[in-house]
Amino acid sequence: MQSSDALFARALQLIPGGVNSPVRAFRSVGGAPFFVKAARGATLITADDRELIDFVCTWGPAIHGHNHPVIKAAIAAALENGTSFGTPNPYEVEMAELIVKFVPSIQKVRMCNSGTEATMSAIRLARGFTRRDKIIKFAGCYHGHSDSLLIKAGSGALTHGHPDSAGVPAAFARETIVLPYNDTAALAAAFAAHPGQIACVILEAYCGNVGVILPDAGYLAAGRAVTAQHGALLIFDEVMTGFRIAKGGVQEREHIVPDLTCLGKIIGGGLPVGAFGGRADIMDYLAPLGPVYQAGTLSGNPLALAAGIAGLRLLEELNPYARLDALGRQLRDAVLAAARAKGLPTQVPQCGSMFSIFFTATPVRDYTTALTGDAKLFARFFHACLARGVYLAPSAYEAGFLSTAHEGPAIDRACEIMSQAIAEL
Ligand SMILES: *Cc1c(COP(=O)(O)O)cnc(C)c1O
Numbered sequence: 001m002q003s004s005d006a007l008f009a010r011a012l013q014l015i016p017g018g019v020n021s022p023v024r025a026f027r028s029v030g031g032a033p034f035f036v037k038a039a040r041g042a043t044l045i046t047a048d049d050r051e052l053i054d055f056v057c058t059w060g061p062a063i064h065g066h067n068h069p070v071i072k073a074a075i076a077a078a079l080e081n082g083t084s085f086g087t088p089n090p091y092e093v094e095m096a097e098l099i100v101k102f103v104p105s106i107q108k109v110r111m112c113n114s115g116t117e118a119t120m121s122a123i124r125l126a127r128g129f130t131r132r133d134k135i136i137k138f139a140g141c142y143h144g145h146s147d148s149l150l151i152k153a154g155s156g157a158l159t160h161g162h163p164d165s166a167g168v169p170a171a172f173a174r175e176t177i178v179l180p181y182n183d184t185a186a187l188a189a190a191f192a193a194h195p196g197q198i199a200c201v202i203l204e205a206y207c208g209n210v211g212v213i214l215p216d217a218g219y220l221a222a223g224r225a226v227t228a229q230h231g232a233l234l235i236f237d238e239v240m241t242g243f244r245i246a247k248g249g250v251q252e253r254e255h256i257v258p259d260l261t262c263l264g265k266i267i268g269g270g271l272p273v274g275a276f277g278g279r280a281d282i283m284d285y286l287a288p289l290g291p292v293y294q295a296g297t298l299s300g301n302p303l304a305l306a307a308g309i310a311g312l313r314l315l316e317e318l319n320p321y322a323r324l325d326a327l328g329r330q331l332r333d334a335v336l337a338a339a340r341a342k343g344l345p346t347q348v349p350q351c352g353s354m355f356s357i358f359f360t361a362t363p364v365r366d367y368t369t370a371l372t373g374d375a376k377l378f379a380r381f382f383h384a385c386l387a388r389g390v391y392l393a394p395s396a397y398e399a400g401f402l403s404t405a406h407e408g409p410a411i412d413r414a415c416e417i418m419s420q421a422i423a424e425l
Contacts (some may be wrong), residue, residue, distance in 0.1 A: 004034040004047045029379040029394045039066035041405035044391060052391040053414045057401040059393075060208075060240050060265040063324075063353065064314055065405025071269045074310035078302050086297070091305035098312045099267070099277060102247040105236070105257045109277030110286060111300045115239035115264030116144025118274035119202065121294045122260045123148055125276070126200035126233045128292035129285045134194055136201040136232075138181040140210030140367035140397075143202055143237050143262075152178045152367065153209070181207060181366045182215060184222040191230045200233040200260075201226075205250035208240045208399035210370045211356035212349040220256045227259075233282065239264035239274070240399070243312065245352050246321055266315075269307030320404045324353040327402045327411050331355060334415035338422040346422075347373075353402040357381070357392075370397065377425065384421035390414050 002010075011018035019025045019033065026033045035047040042065055044052045057063070064071065078091070092111060099109045112118055123135060123146070135148060143149040150165045151173055164173070177194070179186045181203070191198060205220055207213035227234040236258040238249040243266040246252045251261065260278035267273050277283060287293045298304075332350040335357055339346035345361035358364050358373035359381070378396035385392055392400055406414070 001037055001047050005032060007035045007047060008032050023393070023395050023398065026394045028375065028396065029382045031383065033394070041065040041067075042403060042410040050389070052386070052389055053406075053410050053417075054391050055400040055402070055414070056391060056393050056398075057403050058270060060244065060399075060401055061268060061270050062401075063244060063266050063320075063403050064311060065403040066270075068311075068314070068405075070314055071307050071310045074269075074306045075271070075303055078306035081302070083303055084298060084301055089300060089302050089305075091302050091309060092300040094309055095267075095275075095300075095305045095312075098309065098316075099263065099275060102252075102312075102316075103238075103242065103261055103263070103277070104248050104251050105259070105261050105279070106277035107280040108283035109275050110283065110294065111305070112274040112276070112294075112296050113272050113298055113301070113304075114144065114274045115237075115262065116146055116274070117296070118239060118262040118264055118276040119143040119149055119235075119237055120146035122235050122262050122276040122278075123200065123202065124294065125282065125285060125292050126235060126260065128290070129282050130199040130231065130233060132197055132199040132232070133175050134177060134197045135175065135199055136177045136179060136187070136190055138203050138207075138367075139178050140181060140213070140370060141202075141204045141207055141237070142209035143204075144239075147172045148176050149202070151176050180368070181213060182219055183366070184219060184226075187223060188226055191226055191232070195230075198230060198232045200235050202235040202237055204240065205236045205238065205254065205256070205258075206241050206245060206351060206354070208354055208356075210367055210397045211358055211364060211373070212351065212354050212399050213364055213366065213370065214349060214351060215254075216365065220250075220254050224256050224258070233259040235260045235262065237262045241354075242266060243315055244354065244401075247312075247315055247319075266311060267308045268304055269309075269311035271301075271304035271307045273301075273304045273308050318404065321352060323404065323407065324402055325351075327406055328353055328355055330411055331400075331402070331415060331418070334419055335422065338419035342422055342425065344422065344425065355400045355402075356398065357400070358396070373397075380425055381421055384424060385418055388417040388421060390417045390421075 242249040264274040375396040
């Protein structure tokens with residue numbers, strides 16, 4: 001196997017920036033990315049034969065750790081019968097039953113192949129259903145890379161110094177109203193300013209794409225009330241939080257029922273899957289029943305759904321959420337203790353198996369306060385951790401993730417390493 005550096009040199013000749021998703025390029029922390037040849041449990045094994053304790057977890061999906069034997073066996077069993085049929089298949093019904101059972105707002109669901117497809121399709125459905133064009137999103141919330149949603153979209157775009165992507169027509173951007181998160185008054189004012197024009201409000205109910213930001217008490221309920229009052233749909237983008245914060249996502253934990261919900265990441269068990277679902281009367285606006293078109297050659301793919309179903313059944317069986325929260329608190333407490341010893345003002349917002357580390361004295365509650373985090377210091381911290389064998393997301397504006405595989409020696413070792421890294425900053 002070639003070294004990471006040799007592979008990256010080849011990749012740079014052939015792939016823009018050498019990567020197939022921008023944050024992987026390490027541009028905001030500096031240096032060159034490592035290549036991974038294998039992963040198991042909480043560990044990545046690089047092309048250079050280094051073992052790293054992984055807090056990226058393939059950007060969220062790997063809640064059971066990498067290459068879990070049960071998921072691997074489910075894929076192998078499905079593979080015996082073929083890789084894609086292009087017809088309805090039994091896995092689709094089983095997956096729909098699981099999603100409807102666990103996610104409170106979902107009565108009907110449509111499978112697709114990524115989180116981006118899920119949010120893009122949910123927005124089209126909301127516009128078709130309400131016959132309105134404008135949408136509201138929040139600064140720092142990332143909903144995938146479709147045109148209407150790639151505006152003030154958090155981590156990836158932010159990391160590269162382009163909060164708004166080139167190539168999005170101004171006419172599209174005009175239909176997207178961007179508001180500060182955790183600001184109920186701004187939301188009410190936007191509805192007052194655009195009466196009868198707003199199709200939907202889409203949000204990450206717990207933000208994870210500008211680091212972790214949790215909603216103030218009452219904020220989500222206020223969003224539910226104002227959308228209902230104005231006949232707009234409330235869309236929870238739970239691509240990251242679905243089956244991670246709880247089996248039913250943030251909506252289960254916060255007791256808020258959105259009209260539509262987007263899923264991805266964990267529901268694919270490490271293979272490419274997305275889904276969106278919600279109220280049956282809205283979902284029935286989709287083709288072939290209704291006028292809103294949405295489709296996919298590989299949607300409902302048997303291998304991907306076999307992996308996803310195995311992962312969800314494992315969550316049902318293990319119910320690991322209290323254990324995951326204990327891991328999250330252990331990590332948060334270790335980082336905060338090391339930062340306090342060093343006299344370094346630090347925020348570690350954490351909920352269950354999601355956390356992030358902001359080097360700032362300012363409590364982080366929206367995009368503006370997230371940007372007060374010291375990104376240069378974060379880059380040094382990132383490299384100090386990596387040199388010692390801990391891999392955090394290579395950006396100051398990403399969430400970290402824990403899996404059940406971090407329990408035991410991995411979390412203890414990682415806390416020790418992160419504390420040392422902070423001590424030496
Ligand atoms: C990851 C993510 C997406 C996009 O999903 P992809 O599968 O990368 O297209 C959308 N919304 C949220 C909240 C995400 O975290």
